[in-house]
Amino acid sequence: MKLADDCFFHDKNRMPHDEALAVLKSRVRPVVDVEIIxxxxxxxxxxxxxxxxxxxIPAHDNAAVDGYAFSHSGYDRQAGARLKIVGETAAGHPYPTAPSADDAVRIFTGAVMPNGFDTVVMQEDVRIEEQTGQTWVNIPPGLKRGANRRLAGEDAKLGAVLVExxxxxxxxxxxxxxxxxxxxxxxxAPLKVAIVSTGDEILGAGDPFVPGKVYDANAPMLAGLIEIAGAMPVDLGVLPDRADRVREALAEAARGYDVLVVSGGASQGAEDHVSRTVAAIGKRHLWQIAIKPGRPMSFGQIGDCVVLGLPGNPVAVFVCFLIYVRPVLARLAGGNWTEPVRYPIAAAFAQTKKQGRREFWRAKLTLKDGRLAVEKFARDGSGLISSLREADGLIEVAEEVTDVREGELVDFIPFTEFGLESRT
Structure with missing residues (x-):
């Protein structure tokens, strides 16, 4: 077993949203190997x-500007200073000796500070003189010690964790x-994720149109979402509503992939074979979440392969992927569990809702009286792909909420929180 024992165990008909996330977060762990690249x-x-x-990092004090380096100990902050230019230094070519406090060194951005020097004056702030074969720099008053100098370790100290x-x-x-x-x-190593669509009504891309059937929008959408999540998707095609074919295909896929994402066949109908198949040949750990859309979503495994059963409607697939599947894939792939940021934004609408379930409404940002607000899509259909294209994100509404009033703050999750590009 690559996963923790009983990693999705529960004994409720419909698990609350927060409880489902908590179970997944505490139990799911990386299942892929480590490689050096x-x-x-x-x-x-x-x-x-x-x-x-x-x-x-950086390893040495260095100049932040082009100018003249000098020791602040030989400088009068009230009157300025006139110092002898004894040489120059550029990035990658440290000054070979230690100049005196009465000297200055021409210095270029990124060059190591000469030994004993701690301040740089910008070249546009000085006046240069030539006198009896010697070049002098006149530095104006007012410079603080350390001006225009980057300190060693300013970016990171020895031993600091740069990337976790x-x-x-x-x-x-x-x-x-x-x-x-x-x-x-x-x-x-990249997580290998197989995508399977189910349903006699599903046509593959390029198939001739047949009345009564629909084209598979879920598989290409899931492939893009999986790639954005950092995993490797493979589309295994469409399965018919036949229990034997579903059982055979899922068993074979489970032997070759880390994760299996299936859309359709997730409910309790006579032709919904996915959930029953997982329970029969593997383990169905979690099924039915108290959410809308996406209630029949399921989690389980066949052998070491994690199986995520999604509804058939594209909107429900999209929402369930972002909220549940994406963090699961990230964790299985070796990443950290991440929660999207919820932004409190005023509602530009009024809406009632049933109590007892978490809901995710498609929404877009708008301006209301010159202030940022969020507008809910009027239609809630789970097959409306256009609402996903036009939306900027999701409004998350908790179980206990029964109505949202115009002007009230709601929790808005922009799609950019999931690595998706903004609509504009």
Whole structure:
């Protein structure tokens, strides 16, 4: 078993939203191997070993501007100073000797500060003189000790954790590792996720249209969402509403993938075979969550393969993926469990709701009397893909809430919290 024992166990018909998240968060753990990869291949991967600063970064005090370096001890802050220029230093070429307090050194941005010098005056603030074959710099008054100097260790101290285990590596994280001189990182191998759609009514992309049938929107949508979550999706196609075919296909997929994401067949109807199949040949740990949309969502496993059963309607698939599947995949892939930020924003609508279930409403941002507000889509249909295209995010409404009044603050989760690009 790669997962914790009884990782989804429950004994309720419909598990509350918070309880479902808590069970998953406490039990799901990484199931993929660790590998060492080149730094330039690490973007988007989950880090398996923290990156520590091997030295102070930067390693030396250095100039923040082009100008003249000098010792503040030889400078009169009230009157300024006239110092002899004895040389120059550029980035990558440290000054070879220790100048005196009466000297100045021409310095360029990023150059190591000469030994004993602690202050830099910007080149545009000085006046240069030539006298009897010697060059002098006239420095104006008012400079503080350490002006225009970057300190060693200013970015990170020796031993500091620069990027933590479980982080999904962004360009700035890779830059931190590169700044340490690291060329290879220990990362988790990509999580392999199979996608299966079910239903006699489902047509694959490119199939001729047949009245009474619909094209599969879930599989390509899930593939994109899985990629954004940092895993590797593989579309295994559409299964008919036949118990034997569903059982055979799920058993085979479970042998070759870390996770199996199935859309459709999640309810209790005569043609809904997915949930019953998982219970028969594996373990169905969690089924039916007190949410809308997506109530029949299920979690289970077949052998070591985690199985996530989603509803068939695209909106329910999309919402369930963002709220439940995405953090599960991240954790299985070696990442940290992350919760999206909820932003309190005024409602530009009024709406009633049933008590006892968590609801997620599609919504878009708007301006109301010059202030940012959020508008709920009037139609709640779970098949309205257009509402996903036009939405900026989700309004999360707790179980105990029965109505939302215009102007009241609601919890808004922008899609950008899930790594999705904004609508505009």
């Amino acid at each position: 080149d730094l330039h291949m690490a973007q988007g991967r989950y880090l398996a070993e923290s990156v520590l600063a091997p030295r102070d 285990t479980g982080a999904r590596l962004r360009p700035q994280d890779v830059a931190s590792a590169a700044a340490c001189g690291v060329d290879r990182l220990r990362c988790y």
